Amino acid sequence: MNKLLLGLALGTSLILTSCAQKKNVNAQNDPWLRADSIRKLIVAPTFKKQDFNIRNYGAGDDSTQLVTQAFAKAIKACNESGGGRVIVPKGTFLTGAIHLKSNVNLHLEDGAKIKFSRNPDDFLPVVFTRWEGMELMNYSPLIYAYEQENIAITGNGVLDGNASNEYWWPWKAKAEYGWKQGMKDQRADNQLLKEQNKNRVDPRKRIYGKGHYLRPAFVQPYLCKNVLIADVKIINAPMWNLNPVLCENVTVSKVKIVTHGPNNDGCDPESCKNVLIQDCYFDTGDDCIAIKSGRNEDGREIGRPAENHIIESCEMKDGHGGVVIGSEISGGAKNIFAQNLRMDSPELDRVLRIKTSSLRGGVIEDIYMRNIEVGTYKEAAVRCNMFYEEAGDFMPTIRNVVVENMNVKKGGKYGVLVNAYEQSPVENLKLINCKIDGVEIPVKVDYTKDMVFKNVVINGKEVEAVNSK
Known part of the structure; x- marks a missing residue:
C-alpha cells in the first residue's frame, strides 16, 4: 500500500511539474499569457x-x-x-x-x-x-x-x-x-x-x-x-x-485627463510594480502615458524598475506620445503590455515612444503592444531613441519590443524611426501584421539587431526589416 501511495504521489508530482513547465514554455512563446498572470496580481482596494x-x-x-x-x-x-x-x-x-x-x-x-x-x-x-x-x-x-x-x-x-x-x-x-x-x-x-x-x-x-x-x-x-x-x-x-x-x-x-500645460503628462507610474491603466481618456500637453523609473543617479541607486504594467482600452488624443517609456528610466522597465488602444490627432507625435540616453542607462525590455487603431499622428508610429538627452557613461539597452496588429490610416513623417548606439543596437524589435498609410519615410533606422517585420505594409507596399551589419 505504501509503495502504491508513493507511486501515485510521484506520478502526480511529475504531472504537475510537466504542466508547470508547459505553462512556462507557453508564456515564453506567448507573452500575453504572462500579462494574464500579472492581471491577477492587481486587485483594487475596498473600503x-x-x-x-x-x-x-x-x-x-x-x-x-x-x-x-x-x-x-x-x-x-x-x-x-x-x-x-x-x-x-x-x-x-x-x-x-x-x-x-x-x-x-x-x-x-x-x-x-x-x-x-x-x-x-x-x-x-x-x-x-x-x-x-x-x-x-x-x-x-x-x-x-x-x-x-x-x-x-x-x-x-x-x-x-x-x-x-x-x-x-x-x-x-x-x-x-x-x-x-x-x-x-x-x-x-x-x-x-x-x-x-x-x-x-x-x-x-x-x-x-x-x-x-x-x-x-x-x-x-x-x-x-x-x-x-x-x-x-x-x-x-x-x-x-x-x-x-x-x-x-x-x-x-x-x-x-484634459490639460495642455507644460509637462502635463497624463499618467506617469514611476518605479512601480503591478499597474493597470484601463478605459482612460488622455488629451494632454505632453506624453499621454509615460512609464518611468528615476533619473540618472537617483534611479540607478534605488534600482527599482517599472515592471508588470498593463495598459488597455484607452483613448489618446493630443500628446507627445501615446504610450511612452522614459526618459527618466535609469531603473529600467520590463513586462509592459499595451492593447486595444485608440489614437487619433495631428498633435499626437508618436504611437509607441521609447526615449533614453547614455546619461540614463537602464534596461528597457519585454515591451508588447497589440491591436492599436490610429487615425493620424505627427512624427513616428514606433520611435526608439537613445539620444534623448546628452551623453554619459551608462549605455542604455532596448530589447524585445513587439508591436502587433497596428492599423494607421494616415501616418506622419516616419513609420518606424530608430536612433541607437552602434555598441548597443535596438534588439529584437518586431512588427507583425501592421498597416501604415500616408507616411513620408517608411523606415529610418541606424543600429538594430534581429529586427523582424512580418506582414508590415507601409503606403501599400510590404516592407522588410533593416538590420545594421
Whole structure:
C-alpha cells in the first residue's frame, strides 16, 4: 500500500511539474499569457462602508474660501475610524494640498469639483517627493500620500489644478505658457537639483519649496500599496497629472485627463510594480502615458524598475506620445503590455515612444503592444531613441519590443524611426501584421539587431526589416 501511495504521489508530482513547465514554455512563446498572470496580481482596494462628508468638518458653500482643514479633518476621522469614504458633495471646494491616509477613499459625488489654490504657500510645508525623477523636499503635490495603504480617489467629479498661463505654468520659462522676460522660473532650480543628484546630496537636504520654482505634481502617492484612481476628470495640472512613485498594486480606471500645460503628462507610474491603466481618456500637453523609473543617479541607486504594467482600452488624443517609456528610466522597465488602444490627432507625435540616453542607462525590455487603431499622428508610429538627452557613461539597452496588429490610416513623417548606439543596437524589435498609410519615410533606422517585420505594409507596399551589419 505504501509503495502504491508513493507511486501515485510521484506520478502526480511529475504531472504537475510537466504542466508547470508547459505553462512556462507557453508564456515564453506567448507573452500575453504572462500579462494574464500579472492581471491577477492587481486587485483594487475596498473600503469600509462608512462616509465622512467634508461639510460636516467645516466645508461651506463659499467656493472662494479655503477648506483645506475640512479635508484634513475628514480624512483623519475616516482613517482613525478604520477607513471608508471621504465624501465631496456637489459644489466647488477650494483647497490647498490634500494628504490621503490609509484606508481612505476620497470620493467626489456627481457635480463635485475640488479646485486647488493658486497660492504656492498652500502647498507647504515641503514634503519628500520627486521632480522629473529626482528626489527632493518640495511643494506638496496637490493630492499626496506617503507610505500609506489602501487609498483611492473615485467618483464622477472634477479635480481642477487651477493652473494657467498666469499661475504655475509660467515657471516653465516658455512664452507660450505665460512666461515673460524677468519672471522667476524653474531653470536655476532644475540645474541645481541635477547637480545635487549627480553629487549624491542627501535627498532630504535638497530643500526647495518657498522661494523656488519647481512645480508640484497633481496626484502623487509615494511608497504606497493598493492604490485606486477611478472615474474622475482631471484638468489644468501644474505639471504631471498622475504620478505614483515606488508603489505596488495600482489601478487607474476610467479617468479623463484634459490639460495642455507644460509637462502635463497624463499618467506617469514611476518605479512601480503591478499597474493597470484601463478605459482612460488622455488629451494632454505632453506624453499621454509615460512609464518611468528615476533619473540618472537617483534611479540607478534605488534600482527599482517599472515592471508588470498593463495598459488597455484607452483613448489618446493630443500628446507627445501615446504610450511612452522614459526618459527618466535609469531603473529600467520590463513586462509592459499595451492593447486595444485608440489614437487619433495631428498633435499626437508618436504611437509607441521609447526615449533614453547614455546619461540614463537602464534596461528597457519585454515591451508588447497589440491591436492599436490610429487615425493620424505627427512624427513616428514606433520611435526608439537613445539620444534623448546628452551623453554619459551608462549605455542604455532596448530589447524585445513587439508591436502587433497596428492599423494607421494616415501616418506622419516616419513609420518606424530608430536612433541607437552602434555598441548597443535596438534588439529584437518586431512588427507583425501592421498597416501604415500616408507616411513620408517608411523606415529610418541606424543600429538594430534581429529586427523582424512580418506582414508590415507601409503606403501599400510590404516592407522588410533593416538590420545594421
